[in-house]
Amino acid sequence: xxxxxxxxxGVNHNGSIKLAKELIDVASDAGADAVKFQTFKAExxxxxxxxxxxxxxETTDGxxxxxxxxxxxxxxxxxxxxxxxxCHPKKIMFLSTPFxxxxxxxxxxxGLEIFKIPxxxxxxxxxxxxxxxxxxxxxxxxxxxxMQEIRDAFEVLVQNGTQKENITILHANTMYxxxxxxxxxxxMLTIKKELNVEVGYSDHxxxxxxxxxxxxxxxxxxxKHFTLSRDMEGPDHKxxxxxxxxxxxxxxxxxxxxxxxxxxxxxxxxxxxxxxxARKSIVASKTIAKGELLSESNLTVKRPASGINPMRWDEVLxxxxxxxxxxxxxxxD
Numbered sequence: 001x002x003x004x005x006x007x008x009x010g011v012n013h014n015g016s017i018k019l020a021k022e023l024i025d026v027a028s029d030a031g032a033d034a035v036k037f038q039t040f041k042a043e044x045x046x047x048x049x050x051x052x053x054x055x056x057x058e059t060t061d062g063x064x065x066x067x068x069x070x071x072x073x074x075x076x077x078x079x080x081x082x083x084x085x086x087c088h089p090k091k092i093m094f095l096s097t098p099f100x101x102x103x104x105x106x107x108x109x110x111g112l113e114i115f116k117i118p119x120x121x122x123x124x125x126x127x128x129x130x131x132x133x134x135x136x137x138x139x140x141x142x143x144x145x146x147m148q149e150i151r152d153a154f155e156v157l158v159q160n161g162t163q164k165e166n167i168t169i170l171h172a173n174t175m176y177x178x179x180x181x182x183x184x185x186x187x188m189l190t191i192k193k194e195l196n197v198e199v200g201y202s203d204h205x206x207x208x209x210x211x212x213x214x215x216x217x218x219x220x221x222x223x224k225h226f227t228l229s230r231d232m233e234g235p236d237h238k239x240x241x242x243x244x245x246x247x248x249x250x251x252x253x254x255x256x257x258x259x260x261x262x263x264x265x266x267x268x269x270x271x272x273x274x275x276x277x278a279r280k281s282i283v284a285s286k287t288i289a290k291g292e293l294l295s296e297s298n299l300t301v302k303r304p305a306s307g308i309n310p311m312r313w314d315e316v317l318x319x320x321x322x323x324x325x326x327x328x329x330x331x332x333d
Contacts, residue, residue, distance in 0.1 A: 007032035040099035119143030132160035143174035172202035176239035208249035281307030
């Protein structure tokens with residue numbers, strides 16, 4: 001099964017449907033499976049007095065409240081419909097993360113097949129129950145969460161209508177950008193072992209090494225923020241990939257998945273011809289007369305491998321030569 005790559009546009013459209021469509025173009029051209037936005041109403045997401053995260057203060061107007069910042073980044077119902085239609089000919093799935101109960105209902109009415117639960121909602125019981133009852137595929141991000149909190153959220157989903165096999169849990173760190181020493185990719189394997197569930201990774205590091213490594217470790221879903229340019233104004237642009245980097249990440253992930261192959265160890269089709277060239281056979285190290293005993297003094301091992309396998313060395317020693325041999329001539333059975 002191919003790794004499911006989500007190109008996270010998030011709020012990097014800056015409230016512009018034109019920019020949102022350009023982001024869809026970039027995600028499609030890069031070969032991502034889905035492009036994901038965010039669905040929310042500022043009024044139901046944050047209080048008017050809520051502070052921004054530290055990274056948001058650094059990347060946006062410091063005097064602006066979190067509410068005012070988010071209000072400018074809302075996508076209305078008509079825009080959702082237009083973006084969904086725009087994705088169809090691009091052969092890329094439209095996804096969006098709902099941040100409130102009203103947004104869950106909206107996305108369900110629009111026919112979304114997969115519901116993405118952001119890290120911040122992993123302890124929101126009413127929210128989790130609302131998504132669980134839809135019995136859709138669920139991707140659950142686990143940034144900031146303990147293993148027990150992940151287990152609790154997982155059980156809420158399963159007990160309220162979502163089939164276990166339809167749940168994928170993403171290991172994540174919510175710092176933008178995430179320091180390498182805080183990534184802790186091995187925790188993804190802990191989640192898989194503890195819950196026996198599909199796992200993936202939502203990445204906020206700079207660069208593409210970590211998501212590529214996550215695929216090598218068994219991630220079935222990768223999510224990564226991208227932007228048209230890191231120089232744009234907005235909370236998430238600075239920690240996002242630019243278009244050429246997104247293409248490079250998708251290519252690296254696809255190549256790594258090919259390279260993982262099966263668990264069977266055997267010669268590959270491409271290297272099979274090299275067996276004859278690189279391996280060796282038992283040959284005469286000096287002239288051998290017919291009737292002479294074959295021994296370590298008149299035998300050696302040399303390329304190519306078209307004669308007797310050297311693993312039969314002990315079997316050949318002590319036999320009588322059935323013909324005469326010139327130097328380097330392969331010994332016959």
